[in-house]
Amino acid sequence: MTTALDILFQPIELGGLKLANRIVMAPMTRAFSPNGVPGENVAAYYRRRAENGVGLIVTEGTLINHPAATDNPNVPNFHGEAALQGWAKVVEEVHAAGGKIIPQIWHVGMTRKPNSLPHPEAHSIGPSGLTLEGKKVEEPMTEEEITQVIAAFAQAAADAKKLGFDGVELHGAHGYLIDQFLWERTNQRTDRYGGDLVERTRFAAEIVAACRAAVGPDFPIVLRLSQWKSAQYDAKLAKTPEELEQLLKPLVEAGVDIFHCSTRRFWEPEFEGSDLNFAGWTKKLTGKPVITVGSVGLNEEFMQLFREGKGADVADIDGLLERLERGEFDLVAVGRALLADPAWAAKIRDNRLDELIPFQAEALKTLV
Template identity: 75%
Template structure:
């Protein structure tokens, strides 16, 4: 594999609020589930530390679950609450900072993607705006206003803890059909109150979470929102169909206090709307003026869906097209997932032109912490 284009733009600093990054490379959040009882240990610490040591500008942790009994569906996914889990995260923050990196937690609630009777709290039913799964199955009653308030409070508490522990910001997981996204999407949000309606009014739940987080972290602590058109089921879902609708959807989120949008796509090179080469991150930046993170099969020749569906690995490819888009300022930051999962030194190798040393992604890489 040859890398023909200069990667200089990828290694320019970036600043926002109190956060300054040494370069534009972001480690994408990837669920690893190596935290028994929800507590991240030394193996998780070393996993993140290695990426910081090898030149990743910003690490977004795997999804960490907020303090709500139905937030998680796996006892090995890390908590972002409780004394032991937070002590573990404090050590990780210290370690990443000593290595010269920056780190933020992704705050997560799975909503109705939680299976009935699943650990870590099998007695807790899944919750969602209308109690519906993506397939339309009813698993609970619609969330009450009080239940909504409790979840908002839990997100805000996690944000406050993130700042207290020394993290560099937070990311709210509003993508892929999880709880926040279930409020966004018409298939899972059938409410007729102020949390439902059209694609604009369905943002209210997210808006109130963002506002609550902003109140506890202050004006200079970055809040990132990850959102997506696609869902785990189906991959072809759309929140909006046109740039005009996207503008209307994003405006309340900007007003609420989002600093950066992390625009999740399966393939970063695909145009979002007909008639323009811009991807979702490009359109989001153009419409909002806010910095954006692009993501989706960066540096690899197959998308992650093939891995999950068929267990396929992926070969490394050059990132010339990515660099050209970054130089045109279509987006500001670049999130790398599987390529960094299998190769902690990906950023260092790209910077130094050692592309022939990049490690191909294999299914086995998901089963251990490199």
């Protein structure tokens, strides 16, 4: 275990990102930014994780410049002078503490409820106007709307570079807008943005390519993907390794540097006949660096904790370290455990396991 723990805290360079260790703060929606503007409390929240040894911080989801990007006015924007100034302060604080940080940029798509704030007049958008349950509630996006959204993602990526962030993550997981184009249930288009598995990657690939054009060849682009969707835990974009390879290839060609492979339980195999998880398969099929995630440091699966509003006990990470030592993935994202305990990384590093703070649901109500 000592050897594996040493690997967790070894420096690494991936896709242009030079990191002090392999620990990533997972993106977690917090909604503490009134009117979409992150304040000093948000900057201090991220700085605390950097001060305590997190190698890379991925911010909570931040919104592209589109009126239907969210249904919560307290989720931070990644557009507009006030919000961008707030994010500049976040970058300044994290860098002052020796950390690295990238924003996750996001559009929720058809998961947004009609008439939601901050823009109740806006219509929710998605590839086919379908909810995650397959119910049609809006018209499909027009090609003009698709072009506008792609441009908004690219502008956000350009702003991330301008503000001094260390890269950018595109939220293509969990049944949100990019993922809705990837998923057969929510994308039933018959034009060039729909069709078979490969054809359904066009929207995501064009977003990646537009972001790459906006930031140049050396600015890291991370893409977060998942098989599961919000409340659709058995969903699969790819049912076999062969299908996963077909899905990933256009995204690699478009310019993804790192894949952030979201699972609910990192220890679960993705396909029968192999112990590799989603991240392990993605690395094997693409050769690209990958981030694993999913209930790290918790003794219960994180989505169950969220649904039931309860806490969890601290769990050891021996199994995680064994997989890291085997090279199945490159980075490890920690969510709820790090939300509850800003010093989680430092305590793991220094073997102060008895000092770890267990996750409690109350931690969601404040920026600790």
